[in-house]
Amino acid sequence: MSTPVLRRVIRRETHSPRTVAMFVAVILLILALAYIGLEIVLSLAAQPALLVGPAAAGGWLIGLPTAQPAGLVIAGSVVLALIGLIFIVLAVTPGRLSRHVLDAGGRAVVVDNGVIASALAQHLTEETGLTRDSITVGVGHRTVDVTVRPGIGIPLDKADVQAAAEAELQTYRLARRVRTRVRIERPAEKEDDL
Amino acid sequence: MNNTNRALNRTLLLIIGLLFLALGALGIAIMSWPTLSDIWAAAGENARSWLDQAIAATAIAGGGLSWIGIGAVVAIVVVIVLLILALTSIAGRRSKTVLRSTGAQNPLGRVTVNESFVSDAVKNSLTTRDEVLSAQVTANDVRRSPVLHVSVTPRQNTDPRELVDHVDRLLANLAVLTGRDTETFVSVHTSLRARLAHDQRRLS
Numbered sequence: 001m002s003t004p005v006l007r008r009v010i011r012r013e014t015h016s017p018r019t020v021a022m023f024v025a026v027i028l029l030i031l032a033l034a035y036i037g038l039e040i041v042l043s044l045a046a047q048p049a050l051l052v053g054p055a056a057a058g059g060w061l062i063g064l065p066t067a068q069p070a071g072l073v074i075a076g077s078v079v080l081a082l083i084g085l086i087f088i089v090l091a092v093t094p095g096r097l098s099r100h101v102l103d104a105g106g107r108a109v110v111v112d113n114g115v116i117a118s119a120l121a122q123h124l125t126e127e128t129g130l131t132r133d134s135i136t137v138g139v140g141h142r143t144v145d146v147t148v149r150p151g152i153g154i155p156l157d158k159a160d161v162q163a164a165a166e167a168e169l170q171t172y173r174l175a176r177r178v179r180t181r182v183r184i185e186r187p188a189e190k191e192d193d194l
Numbered sequence: 195m196n197n198t199n200r201a202l203n204r205t206l207l208l209i210i211g212l213l214f215l216a217l218g219a220l221g222i223a224i225m226s227w228p229t230l231s232d233i234w235a236a237a238g239e240n241a242r243s244w245l246d247q248a249i250a251a252t253a254i255a256g257g258g259l260s261w262i263g264i265g266a267v268v269a270i271v272v273v274i275v276l277l278i279l280a281l282t283s284i285a286g287r288r289s290k291t292v293l294r295s296t297g298a299q300n301p302l303g304r305v306t307v308n309e310s311f312v313s314d315a316v317k318n319s320l321t322t323r324d325e326v327l328s329a330q331v332t333a334n335d336v337r338r339s340p341v342l343h344v345s346v347t348p349r350q351n352t353d354p355r356e357l358v359d360h361v362d363r364l365l366a367n368l369a370v371l372t373g374r375d376t377e378t379f380v381s382v383h384t385s386l387r388a389r390l391a392h393d394q395r396r397l398s
Contacts, residue, residue: 005337029210029277030277036270040270062239067225081221106377115354119354
């Protein structure tokens with residue numbers, strides 16, 4: 001995937017377009033503007049206001065510092081600021097999707113993290129001889145978390161699982177190097193059981 | 195893949211976010227900072243008297259209408275129209291392309307292969323495999339060059355490398371057949387269907 005075209009495709013397929021957030025933001029703005037426009041039109045046509053006429057709204061805005069209840073005005077402002085902050089964060093953060101790029105010569109290949117996780121879990125099941133339910137794999141951008149629950153009395157070396165997981169991940173040829181973390185969870189033996 | 199203008203998405207999101215944040219911060223500041231409250235009230239009164247004068251000066255034929263009010267409505271309508279245009283221009287516009295590969299002239303004639311042949315050939319070949327739940331092949335235009343998109347949803351526990359290698363071989367064979375190796379993007383997905391489906395095909 002060395003060509004600019006495929007690099008662009010990879011970039012677009014591994015990052016969120018933020019279309020939904022933009023849609024919500026624009027719709028909110030359109031609704032607010034439409035309401036203001038409607039009130040101005042009603043006022044120009046000497047018709048009763050829908051909620052608050054432009055003159056009354058202007059007066060309320062000027063007297064905002066003494067508006068009651070003050071707590072409600074502050075709460076409304078905080079909510080507005082928070083929504084704005086969320087939109088800003090969504091606009092500037094990369095919005096990486098939970099996908100990995102695989103090296104595939106001249107082709108661009110993107111695989112959902114869930115596919116990698118289930119394949120790795122299946123491979124570890126075959127390697128360790130445990131049941132599929134005893135192995136949980138979580139794949140992130142930089143790390144792969146493997147949790148193994150071998151049950152009481154079943155010997156299992158963490159280093160072996162780690163080596164098997166890393167060897168399998170190598171065969172997938174992920175474009176980004178990931179760190180593998182293995183956790184062995186054994187149920188607590190109940191010594192006080194009679 | 196679609197041609198959504200992502201820069202426009204993020205720019206609009208940033209502008210609206212800054213607007214909301216500024217309004218919210220202003221509300222908090224004037225409610226909790228007495229100096230700013232006084233400045234706000236004084237500026238508001240000045241603005242109101244200026245606006246009253248402006249409305250009186252631009253009144254139409256001495257009636258209740260004023261050019262200021264009409265101008266404000268027109269400005270709001272223009273902004274709303276621009277926002278709606280932005281919405282319609284970015285909402286999932288797909289750039290379908292017709293992939294056409296024309297072979298060299300030979301004594302028997304010329305063979306032209308189009309997108310639907312490539313799409314059906316790859317799709318049919320993939321869906322015969324046990325580990326593939328569904329496959330979709332489309333051709334899109336990216337920077338004016340055709341890109342084939344092969345989207346595969348395998349059963350759970352399928353080795354992604356084996357699947358990708360298979361798709362790669364398939365496309366290489368097809369390229370030999372059609373005489374054209376189109377740039378290809380392969381995406382391997384998981385879905386609710388993949389999670390619910392059995393991890394092996396039932397034979398009966």
